[in-house]
Amino acid sequence: MLKSFIRDKYIQVKGNTGSKESGQEMIVCPDCGKKIKRADVVVNNYICTSCGSYFRVRTRNRIRMVCDRNTFVPWFEEMETSNPLNFPGYEEKLRETREKTGLSEGITVGQGEIFGEKLCLGVCDSID
Template identity: 35%
Template sequence: MLKDFFIKKKKYATVPSTKSKIGVPEGIMKKCPSCKKIMYAKELQKYLYVCQSCGYHYPVSAFERIEMLLDPESFIPFDQDLVSKNPLDFPNYLEKLEKDKEKSGLNEAVVTGKGKIEGYETALAIMDSNFRMGSMGSVVGEKITRAIEYAMDHRLPIIIFSASGGARMQEGILSLMQMAKTSAVLKQFSLAGGLFISYMTHPTTGGVTASFASLGDYNFAEPGALIGFAGRRIIEQTIREELPDDFQKAEFLLEHGQLDKVIPRSKMKETLATVLSIHTKGGDEQWHRD
């Protein structure tokens, strides 16, 4: 064809340069799972990992929670050397534990210790869903129990942040026993006059909800947190009824009297400091004498 004569043909195919392939580096931007808004990761961090468009609360790690809540350099950890074994010889359990240790930087699904919030000292237990989905095995139950006992011995309040998929199936009945153990020590703590603040985050389910997470003198939760025992589908199949769309969400539980307050993360530190200040003003008077 005549037109082909005037078209210059390239002898070689061009390969895009490396620079032209460069897009947005991984980790710079984040997309909100709820409203799909894209934002800078540093901006998200500035707002405590809460979407400023729709209020979605991203799950945070235990150490991120500590950093945003406690006074600088006030945290002292407890029982860092406690690690899970495999008492039931569950297949591949130890390998999964090792992978979670590498992924999360934790030895277990809860970090315990003591620290200060606006100068008020408190014991803490903060669960982390990055380790075995925050499931409660023997070590998790033991660490929480020891933290409560420390608070009782030193006349401190305790705050527990729950984030859990429930009991840890790889430990069977030993995992379920932690429900009774943590509940029993909280009863002793309460009788001694101790203050327990339970703060439920997304998700708080299964045996954790059925034990210590629901036993607070104050039961708080973050907006939109999934809180419940059995799963939605199981409940619907059991009662043969369709459940409301917001069933088991923090706001639904607040409306039905199962929570004292739903607190956005931006108000977390302020609210906890206020509660601690109210109970600290009484000093040792709140504790029962032996």
């Protein structure tokens, strides 16, 4: 049941993301180095079909995999960031990371549903 549930979610991911998720794109496993069709990795829950290593799952994909379609509503998107400990270069790192990830924060928090049950969800993301 879980596998079919995730495959249903995969179809949803494929339909929402355009050519990059068309299934023809090849990606390289960071562990075994083999080239694998992205679609095969996604169907296999972001696990390498050759060696079994895990690929990074970006925040939006994780939310699509977990939540019922179009139920996730992010919270705190307008929250201001501060640097109370005065880390050098923090603002520049924050700007670069936001550009690379397309996210405003390292964790996305919000409300969604799984099989119709409401929940709060937090998903961490980072860049490589």
